[in-house]
Amino acid sequence: GGIITQTPKFLIGQEGQKLTLKCQQNFNHDTMYWYRQDSGKGLRLIYYSITENDLQKGDLSEGYDASREKKSSFSLTVTSAQKNEMAVFLCASSITDNQDTQYFGPGTRLLVL
């Protein structure tokens, strides 16, 4: 089996700050995803990447950048944190992007003061 690691586990930022979240997977999966989870709203796709150096926009990409530096890692940047923002960011990976099961990391919990 494999594991998905997300760092940091908790992130407290200031309004306007640029914040970076990191995700690592050792499944050797091709595709990685970043989702945002808000209470009562389910999961919304921010960005995904089907291979190293690839980047595809999801439904919620505005206000975010992402980078797939290598096959095992996928980072997400909040370009300008919004005051009082509170959400969980979940990273996932799958073998390919063709309906393979997605496996999730434990999440990064963001709070913006």
Next chain:
Amino acid sequence: GEQVEQRPPHLSVPEGDSAVIICTYTDSATAYFYWYKQEPGAGLQLLMSVFSNVDRKEEQGLTVLLNKKDKQLSLNLTAAHPGDSAVYFCAVSAGGADRLTFGKGTQLIIQP
């Protein structure tokens, strides 16, 4: 685009009882169906996946029913125990490069 409605948003049942969560989707081309469990402070754990050619799937006290005519997917937990307390999400997709669409989740509490 695809819309998924999940209900109920909150569900509390006594230990030993059954719990049923239902998702209704809109796209008749939807072919892949998933149920995930999220425990506090954790990511999503895959419980079961179902392809559209299956109407019923049972695994370890969980039953997934798929009614394609009504575009409805359900998860039934039989003889629930406190360890089943979590948030449950359904997710669906039409396949190929189509992305997953998630329901908004059901907070399930099993009362000891």
